[in-house]
Amino acid sequence: MNRCRVAAWLVLLVCFDAFAIDPGKDPVPSVMWSFFQQKFLNGQPYVFDDKILVRAPPFAEDARQVPIEIDARAYQGQVVRILAWAELNPLPQIVDFEPLDRVQPWLSIRIRIEQATPLRAAALTRDGVWHIGSTTIEAAGGGCTAPSVVRTQPGWEEHLGEVLGARFPRGDYSRLRVQVSHPMDNGMVSGIPEFYLDQAQLTDASGTLLARLQLFPAVSENPTLSLDIQGAGETRLSLRDISGNPFSAVIP
Amino acid sequence: MRRLSLLWLLLLAPAALADMDYHLQPRQIAEGTYLLEGSTENFARSNGGNIVNTGFIITDSGVVVIDTGPSHRYGEALRKAIAAVTDKPVIQVLLTHHHPDHVLGNQAFADVAIGALAGTTAQMRAHGDALAENLYRMVGDWMRGTETVLPTQVLQTGVLEIGGHPLRLLALAGHTGSDLTILDERTGVLFAGDLLFYQRALTTPDSPGLQVWLADLERLQALPWKLLVPGHGPLASDASPFEQTRDYLTWLDALLREGAVQGQDMNELIASPIPARFGSISLTRYELIRSVSHLYPAYERVRMARVDER
Numbered sequence: 001m002n003r004c005r006v007a008a009w010l011v012l013l014v015c016f017d018a019f020a021i022d023p024g025k026d027p028v029p030s031v032m033w034s035f036f037q038q039k040f041l042n043g044q045p046y047v048f049d050d051k052i053l054v055r056a057p058p059f060a061e062d063a064r065q066v067p068i069e070i071d072a073r074a075y076q077g078q079v080v081r082i083l084a085w086a087e088l089n090p091l092p093q094i095v096d097f098e099p100l101d102r103v104q105p106w107l108s109i110r111i112r113i114e115q116a117t118p119l120r121a122a123a124l125t126r127d128g129v130w131h132i133g134s135t136t137i138e139a140a141g142g143g144c145t146a147p148s149v150v151r152t153q154p155g156w157e158e159h160l161g162e163v164l165g166a167r168f169p170r171g172d173y174s175r176l177r178v179q180v181s182h183p184m185d186n187g188m189v190s191g192i193p194e195f196y197l198d199q200a201q202l203t204d205a206s207g208t209l210l211a212r213l214q215l216f217p218a219v220s221e222n223p224t225l226s227l228d229i230q231g232a233g234e235t236r237l238s239l240r241d242i243s244g245n246p247f248s249a250v251i252p
Numbered sequence: 253m254r255r256l257s258l259l260w261l262l263l264l265a266p267a268a269l270a271d272m273d274y275h276l277q278p279r280q281i282a283e284g285t286y287l288l289e290g291s292t293e294n295f296a297r298s299n300g301g302n303i304v305n306t307g308f309i310i311t312d313s314g315v316v317v318i319d320t321g322p323s324h325r326y327g328e329a330l331r332k333a334i335a336a337v338t339d340k341p342v343i344q345v346l347l348t349h350h351h352p353d354h355v356l357g358n359q360a361f362a363d364v365a366i367g368a369l370a371g372t373t374a375q376m377r378a379h380g381d382a383l384a385e386n387l388y389r390m391v392g393d394w395m396r397g398t399e400t401v402l403p404t405q406v407l408q409t410g411v412l413e414i415g416g417h418p419l420r421l422l423a424l425a426g427h428t429g430s431d432l433t434i435l436d437e438r439t440g441v442l443f444a445g446d447l448l449f450y451q452r453a454l455t456t457p458d459s460p461g462l463q464v465w466l467a468d469l470e471r472l473q474a475l476p477w478k479l480l481v482p483g484h485g486p487l488a489s490d491a492s493p494f495e496q497t498r499d500y501l502t503w504l505d506a507l508l509r510e511g512a513v514q515g516q517d518m519n520e521l522i523a524s525p526i527p528a529r530f531g532s533i534s535l536t537r538y539e540l541i542r543s544v545s546h547l548y549p550a551y552e553r554v555r556m557a558r559v560d561e562r
Contacts (some may be wrong), residue, residue: 055519060456061545067518108517133342140389163560164553168515175515226517226551249559 021045028118028134032087040083040093041122045129051075052133054084054121063143065110065220068094072105072123075131079105081124086218088117090144091186093216096220103211104173104228105200110220112143112186148192150183150221161247163237170228176202176251177226178237186217197223197247205233271411272394274326276333281487282439282479284417288321288330292452292485292534295353301387302326303452304353305481307443308334309436311415314343316404317364318443319433320357322387324398327357328507344414346421347403348445348483349428350375351455352383356453358401368403369423371430376402386481405431424472427483428458433472440478447472450485450493451532453539454500457491457546462505468499496533503527504543512551518544 023046026033037046051074060066074080084094084106089112099105105123150156165178180197187194191231200213211227229235239247278286290304294441301322309316310331315334320327334342345361348354355376358366368376380400388395412419417540425431434443446455448470459465464513473494480488482497511521521544526536 002548055523057519057522057541057545059541061542065545065549067545069517069519108519110518140386160509161560162558164556165559168558170515176513177552178559179553179556228514248561250561251559 020045021023022047023132024048026134028136030087030118032118034204036085036087036092036120040085040207041130046122046132047129049123049131049133051158052121052123052131054119054133054135056119056135056137058138060113060137063114063139064112064149065224066113066137066139066143067108067110068104068119069108070097070121070133071120072131072133075105075125077125078125078127079123080126082107082121083124084109084119084121086111086113086117086119089114089218090188091217094218095216096214098212099210099227100212101204101208101210102127104230106228108226110148110224111218112146112220113137113139113218114142114144144186144187144218147189148183148185148221150181151192156181156183159244161239163239163247165237165249165250165251167235167251173228173230174232175226175228176235176237177224179222179224180239180247180249180250181222182241184217184219184221184223193235195241195243197239199238200225202227202229203236203238205236212233271302272325274300274321275327276302276329278308278333278337281307281481282436282441285436285439285441286310286334286372286482287487288333290353290484294535294538295387295390297390297392297394299391300326301353303484305483305485306330306354306357307441307481308342309414309417309419309439309441310338310340311417313415314358314416315340316344316346316419317342317361318346318415319348319354320345320361321443322353322391323358323395324357324359325362325394325396326349330357331360332384343501346407346419346432346434346443347372348432348434348443349430350379350383351446351458352380352387354442354445354483355380356384356387356395356398356400357509358403359397359399362401365405366401366403367405367407367433369430370406371423372428372432373403373406375428375430376400411437411445420475422471422475424468425460426462427455429460431468435475435477437476440476440479442472442475442477442479443481444472444483444493446483448480448482448485448493448497449500450480450482450488450496450533453485453530453536454497454504454543455539456504456543459547461550462508462547466498466501467507469494469501500530500533503530504540508544508551511548512555515555521548 053071
């Protein structure tokens, strides 16, 4: 009897589990999905979700500076982490973003792409499910292996870590936009080793952590980043590159 | 059955190749002056890159060709089309700017003086091969054998007198940084190059600034022209191409400026509504995406300040 009940529970659990992880249909053609799903999502439950918006132009006019926008505001207040990657890039990962306090689950950033590729954003909600937003982009290619523009400018080292930034009121929130001078060398251009910004943190005037970002070398040189934040007040951006150089900026 | 369709394919493939003919039809637009009007589409395998206007003037001393088209094949076809109209030799090529759809027919004119502004030659030397490669990608086999041939002669501004046609040359900059326009003072035909687009959205990626382009339009419009040959789109005898190009530039400039003031991102701008009055213009969305990608960074930097802690 007992054994019977256990078996019944097991069957139920298996059914429930199968139901909970039905991911639906992948909206973009992809040969790499299962690889990335195992690599980045560690086999955790996920769903393809058209409420997670990944916006990009239909084609990459400049493969070294492709603007992408990730919008998970449909799950406002529930998103703990967002991962993004370009599936057919030699260096696919773009960003690992944790919107913590007052920062919306929205992000725009410019990236490099090497060829036409699916783009993915995976938003992890508090219930432990990854919500996958997808789009594709066409490209003539070569964005990752193109020589750096920054390095052709004489004296670029002196501008390393300079930050242009501003806050733009947008109704009940404001947008922080920054552009950081950095070559973001991805190691794919002959003779130039990896040298890129990998850590970024946003804090308020009292030191409360608002958001944490890990950047990857798919991010374009002179990274251009926008975040939407609720409430006013000074915001500090702290950055670090893989050589350990710290940079910081205060956006009024 | 399958074998049969394979046979068909084999039969059709050379036929498709044989049909790669530009069917160029020179149209007389003024005394001794002919236009070869391309489509207002984008580069495609279906049009072989013939999306451009070229022209020629039959003077007393020979034929002056204005732009040579997108490929070696086009250049050859242009030369044949000229020979069908006149026995006079081609003696001069004038290139309006370095873009591949205007200069890649040069190979067919290797025996003729090919004139361009100094800046145009420099741009062709720096970017010619990359631009040609991109056209190979977009129009395919039509491009076979096409190579960049650099100009052989540096043009100066002023009046170039050829066989009874005083050609007034102007060096402008709005479209690529080095843009030649040619006004034939005998006929009043103005070959405006790509400073004028008509019913086809403007290509802006190499523009040094939309304000520069707008200033060029003022200078051009003030010339004593009677007929306008835009770089792309139909011929006009009134100022409509000026009005449309100016209207579009002004709109685009304001869109980018206003977007930067509001802190918009590129993807928002790319999705901006395109005013209904531009409904007759082809490729507006496509060109807006290109314009935003290339021009917006300069607009957004103006609206940001140094905020790093030094």
